[in-house]
Amino acid sequence: MHFSIPNRSSDHTTLPGSPTFKAKSRASSHRTSYGPSFLSRILSPILHPLPSSAGGGGGSTAFEKKRRATRRTTTSLLVLVIFVVALFFFALVWLISSSGSGRSANGPHVVLVLGIDDLSYKDDYTNRIIANRQEYANAHGYALYTEKLSKFQTMVKDPRKKEWMKLPLLRYAIAAYPDSTFFWYLDQNAIIMNPNLSIEDHITDPRRLNSLMLRDIPVVPPDSTIRTYRHVPADRIKFIISQDHEGFQTGSFILKNEEYAKYVLDAWSDRLYQEYSFKKAEESALEHIAQWHPTVLSKLAVIPQRVFNAYPNGVGDASYQDGDFVASLAGCDTPERSCVREFERLWDSRGRVVPQK
Incomplete structure (x- = not known):
């Protein structure tokens, strides 16, 4: 019986890994390569x-x-x-x-935010305040967001401390105007005395703001260790506020509508701060946040008080003078003072809008 043994040299099959297989693979790849791109x-x-x-x-x-x-x-x-x-x-x-950045052709560039204390003041007084803000907003193409403070009583720890209600009020304003850039909160007990000054030219323009910023000053006067930054450029600022002799004055401030504003409002309105016995309530809470959170302080600018928060009964650089932008009646709701009487003394001397030619 005869068996034939296949001739391996004539077998055309090749095993992977063999020299013959690699050579064929290279040849095949050359034949199937793509042409010039x-x-x-x-x-x-x-x-x-x-x-x-x-x-x-x-x-x-x-x-x-x-x-x-x-x-x-x-x-x-x-x-x-x-x-x-x-x-x-x-x-x-x-x-x-x-x-x-929240900018849109569909939204007003600036929104004025006003909370009306409908439980403590009569309509005649509050209606004139609303008219004052509306006149200013109309003159510059801004929007006015106003709400009664009684709406926010359940949103704060102690409804008797109405100063905390400005924080949910601001959040509602931002939600109502999500495409606007700047939100200017101004307390009810204040009057816009020079309505011909725009927010942009008077405050928020970077060149103007750079000239106003008070750098390397104590966050809490007269001598707190934490001080405002010296080299922060004006175009990075998201929060503009002033100081009086005691510290931050939250009767007038401007927030830029970015994630920073939402972060500040969330942190500032925390119930732990509301429960703590701060000397100046929400103002002391903001000072605490600014001193211990560099993220907040690095984008916050302190500007001179007279720029948008002058006191008619103030002293020195804080004192209101004819032609100033705003007269603030801060602290007028005490037994020794009367907001309505002080308002009446200023109301007739306020400036009126000059029509643009």
């Missing part, structure tokens, strides 16, 4: 132009002219494509940054 075909005439012919023949010259024209056309098309792509990229970045 689209970009390389465009750039080839520019990066690797054919050498000009030394013979100077007519046909060669015509061919060379055609090659140059093709290169010029290709270069122009490439530059145009790069320009369009760059333009699209910058437009996309601008749209994203604009939406992130």
Whole structure:
């Protein structure tokens, strides 16, 4: 009986890992590789132009002219494509940054926020305050958000401490105008005395704000260890406030509508602060936050009190003078004083809107 043994040299099957298999794989990959990319075909005439012919023949010259024209056309098309792509990229970045900062063509740039103490004051008094704010808002294209403080009684720890109600009031205002940029809270017991000054020109413009910022001063006067930053640029500021001789004065302040504002309002209105026996309630709480949270202080600017919170009965730099923006009756709701009487003394001397020509 005869058995034939197969000849391995004639077997066309190859095992993976063998030299023959690797060689075939390389050959196969060469045969199936893709041709030049689209970009390389465009750039080839520019990066690797054919050498000009030394013979100077007519046909060669015509061919060379055609090659140059093709290169010029290709270069122009490439530059145009790069320009369009760059333009699209910058437009996309601008749209994203604009939406992130809360700016929109559909919302007023500034919103005035006013809380009305409907439980302690008569309508005649509060209606004139609303009219004062509305006149100013209309003159500059701003919005006025006003609510009765009684709406927020259940949102604070102690309804008798009405000063805490400005915080949920502000959150409601931001929710009502999500596309607006600046929110100016001004206490009820204050009068806009010079309505021809805009918030932008008078305060928030970066160049103007940079000249107003009080740098390296104690957060709590006269000598607290924590001081305002010296080198923060004005365009990074999100919170603008003033001080009186005791510290932060929260009767007038401006918040920029970004995540920072929501963070500050959330931290500031924490029930633990409301339960603590701070000497000045919400003002002391804000001073505490600013001193112990660099995230807050690094974007907060203290500006001179007379800029938007002058006291008619103040002294020195805090004292109201004719032509000042705002007269604040802070502390008038005490037995020794009367908000209504002080308001009446100032009401008729306030400035009126001058129509723009």
